[in-house]
Amino acid sequence: MAMALTSIPTKxxxxxxxxxxxxxxxxPEAWKEVLNRVDDPxxxxxCYNTCEVFRDLLNIDRTSRLxxxxxxxxxxxxxxxxxxxxxxxxxxxxxxxxxxxPLNIPxxxxxxxDFIINPVKERWVFPLTNTFYKxxxxxxxxxxxxxxxxxxxxxxxxxxxxxxxxxxxxxxxxLEVQDRDELFHAFRSLLHKFGNEVWSFVFIxxxxxxxxxxxxxxxxxxxxxxxxxxxxxxxxVGDELHGLKIWDEGWxxxxxxxxxxxxxxxxxxxxxxxxxxxxxxxxxxxGQLEYLGIEGTVIEExxxxxxxxHPWFIREMPNLNELKITNLNFSRGMSxxxxxxxxxxxxxxxxxxxxxxxxxxxAREGQIPFRAVLLLMNQFATTLxxxxxxxxxxRMVQNEDFEEEDDPEVMALLGVPSTKLKILDISYSMxxxxxxxxxxxxxxVLEKVRLQKFQMVRSRDxxxxxxxxxxxxxxxxxxxxxxxxxxxxxxxxxELWNKSPERKLYTWRRPLI
Amino acid sequence: xxxxxxxxxxxxxxxxxxxxxxxxxxxxxxxxxxxxSSDNSEAQPEIRIxxxxxxxxxxxxxxxxxxxxxxxxxxxxxxxxxxxxxxxxQSQWDRDFLAPMDLGIVxxxxxxxxxxxxxGLLDITCKLVESxxxxxxxxxxxxxxxxxxxxxxxxxxxxxxxxxxxxEN
Numbered sequence: 186m187a188m189a190l191t192s193i194p195t196k197x198x199x200x201x202x203x204x205x206x207x208x209x210x211x212x213p214e215a216w217k218e219v220l221n222r223v224d225d226p227x228x229x230x231x232c233y234n235t236c237e238v239f240r241d242l243l244n245i246d247r248t249s250r251l252x253x254x255x256x257x258x259x260x261x262x263x264x265x266x267x268x269x270x271x272x273x274x275x276x277x278x279x280x281x282x283x284x285x286x287p288l289n290i291p292x293x294x295x296x297x298x299d300f301i302i303n304p305v306k307e308r309w310v311f312p313l314t315n316t317f318y319k320x321x322x323x324x325x326x327x328x329x330x331x332x333x334x335x336x337x338x339x340x341x342x343x344x345x346x347x348x349x350x351x352x353x354x355x356x357x358x359x360l361e362v363q364d365r366d367e368l369f370h371a372f373r374s375l376l377h378k379f380g381n382e383v384w385s386f387v388f389i390x391x392x393x394x395x396x397x398x399x400x401x402x403x404x405x406x407x408x409x410x411x412x413x414x415x416x417x418x419x420x421x422v423g424d425e426l427h428g429l430k431i432w433d434e435g436w437x438x439x440x441x442x443x444x445x446x447x448x449x450x451x452x453x454x455x456x457x458x459x460x461x462x463x464x465x466x467x468x469x470x471x472g473q474l475e476y477l478g479i480e481g482t483v484i485e486e487x488x489x490x491x492x493x494x495h496p497w498f499i500r501e502m503p504n505l506n507e508l509k510i511t512n513l514n515f516s517r518g519m520s521x522x523x524x525x526x527x528x529x530x531x532x533x534x535x536x537x538x539x540x541x542x543x544x545x546x547x548a549r550e551g552q553i554p555f556r557a558v559l560l561l562m563n564q565f566a567t568t569l570x571x572x573x574x575x576x577x578x579x580r581m582v583q584n585e586d587f588e589e590e591d592d593p594e595v596m597a598l599l600g601v602p603s604t605k606l607k608i609l610d611i612s613y614s615m616x617x618x619x620x621x622x623x624x625x626x627x628x629x630v631l632e633k634v635r636l637q638k639f640q641m642v643r644s645r646d647x648x649x650x651x652x653x654x655x656x657x658x659x660x661x662x663x664x665x666x667x668x669x670x671x672x673x674x675x676x677x678x679x680e681l682w683n684k685s686p687e688r689k690l691y692t693w694r695r696p697l698i
Numbered sequence: 699x700x701x702x703x704x705x706x707x708x709x710x711x712x713x714x715x716x717x718x719x720x721x722x723x724x725x726x727x728x729x730x731x732x733x734x735s736s737d738n739s740e741a742q743p744e745i746r747i748x749x750x751x752x753x754x755x756x757x758x759x760x761x762x763x764x765x766x767x768x769x770x771x772x773x774x775x776x777x778x779x780x781x782x783x784x785x786x787x788q789s790q791w792d793r794d795f796l797a798p799m800d801l802g803i804v805x806x807x808x809x810x811x812x813x814x815x816x817x818g819l820l821d822i823t824c825k826l827v828e829s830x831x832x833x834x835x836x837x838x839x840x841x842x843x844x845x846x847x848x849x850x851x852x853x854x855x856x857x858x859x860x861x862x863x864x865x866e867n
Contacts, residue, residue, distance in 0.1 A: 230809065234707040255824075255827060259827050259828050271839065273836045273854065275845050276853075278845075335856045
């Protein structure tokens with residue numbers, strides 16, 4: 186007999202309450218069926234910790250299922266060869282390596298300057314270990330991989346360094362001069378076959394040779410072939426900015442990119458790309474970004490960035506956790522940095538925890554007053570955990586007779602507490618400033634101060650003096666002074682970083698009681 | 699002696715001295731938070747660790763007890779290269795402590811040491827897992843971790859093909 190239709194639960198029929206249900210009545214076989222379907226390693230770990238019954242059911246798979254969670258802790262100890270070898274152990278280890286290995290290999294550590302300093306690195310890198318110097322090598326790779334339907338990139342990361350140098354590199358190897366179209370065709374073929382597997386894509390252009398610059402459409406087409414992209418870095422080497430002209434041709438190119446990379450959470454845009462490009466990308470996917478790195482030259486173009494009346498102005502990035510503005514150059518006007526800060530302040534960033542606001546590495550003009558640091562601290566006072574502002578200090582504001590400690594506006598800024606700031610990264614030149622004590626103590630949970638660009642400013646004349654003795658003495662005085670200034674009970678450490686070469690000179694840690 | 703009650707995910711309670719507990723960065727923060735929020739300075743803090751089961755929590759506390767007089771390693775020790783000081787810090791006691799353990803337990807200890815911010819234990823357990831992978835063949839790794847290959851059809855051959863290109867270049 187057919188069942189009455191009324192007995193079939195509909196969307197509107199409330200399901201029976203499970204609040205009084207005794208889950209221990211479910212037989213282990215049924216739990217086994219359920220738990221076998223748990224793919225996420227963290228959920229597995231949670232289930233495993235729940236009770237003895239679950240542990241008995243899950244024990245067999247434990248080392249394969251926990252591997253993805255353990256991998257981020259052990260990968261530093263493993264060689265590339267061992268990591269690649271581990272992909273063959275079982276399916277869970279393979280997917281664990283592909284999906285859980287930190288993507289910092291080409292992402293965090295690639296500094297375009299390194300390519301100039303060390304020509305050996307002039308290459309396209311397919312991490313972990315693959316290097317191509319010629320188009321023919323890509324062609325050969327594609328031939329070898331013809332029957333491969335999987336993922337040949339263990340970290341799901343791809344770096345294209347735009348290799349068009351006719352000069353031999355440091356090893357004497359003559360690099361092949363490429364035809365631009367042939368090169369792009371090879372890139373496109375590669376991405377056409379394996380673009381789905383790539384999560385992190387770095388494209389570095391050499392702007393010193395305008396004849397060989399990539400076309401605007403290249404990047405657009407390459408991005409179309411990367412539908413699962415999570416991290417994107419568009420960067421350049423070379424100081425020439427011919428690219429700005431090329432990139433001025435289209436504004437809305439990213440907006441029209443179909444499909445949009447909906448998983449993109451991390452974006453770095455180098456100085457080659459104009460603010461139009463940055464604005465176009467941010468307008469399309471800014472709302473989903475968790476990290477944004479942007480060059481000063483892009484953000485300084487007042488015309489587009491932070492102009493509220495402009496249609497491409499970015500008003501809100503609700504998910505942004507880290508903002509890194511680099512290569513700032515404030516040589517063009519004393520109050521330029523303040524106007525930039527005001528534009529930044531118009532953008533709503535309710536979850537910003539890390540902010541870097543850094544000058545050009547070798548710029549003499551990389552100087553700001555303390556007022557600018559305070560503006561940054563106050564702008565994000567309720568969310569900011571780390572602030573990096575390694576500028577040299579410019580004491581005077583507006584005119585030479587005006588000290589910051591006498592400025593009522595600066596005094597008002599000092600009154601706003603920074604409730605979450607734990608790490609403050611400033612220039613060593615700020616150590617002697619009279620308001621430093623107030624700045625440090627407005628950060629009520631401050632844990633670490635990092636002093637950048639340390640140099641022996643107190644002992645300029647070192648003739649006939651033991652340099653190491655003076656250095657030790659100056660480091661000791663600095664540490665003592667800073668320790669005397671900070672009143673936060675959580676304060677744990679001070680780092681001193683040398684100016685040139687840039688390296689950590691000394692770390693002080695509060696002794697444990 | 700001031701004590702703290704630490705409770706595992708499966709409800710087992712461990713009563714340990716606060717001095718010992720504070721050698722874990724996580725427990726130290728929890729104790730300080732409890733102190734700030736509690737009106738009674740004599741009250742005994744109770745900390746529930748929902749991600750660590752009793753057997754693993756007992757091992758972590760046992761390791762802390764043994765190393766209670768060691769200097770505490772900062773969480774970001776050797777931050778330049780990301781490695782810890784496993785070899786430097788490993789004693790004969792540590793080797794005897796880890797020797798009878800199944801690698802599944804060691805993996806759970808890695809996750810527990812990371813969660814509780816116990817740098818020394820994290821270092822030695824990571825090093826142990828690494829030693830079971832480094833320089834070993836795929837079959838040797840499977841044996842060490844008690845795993846079976848679950849690749850089907852030509853999947854293993856496919857992986858070999860993907861890897862060959864990585865390794866050979």
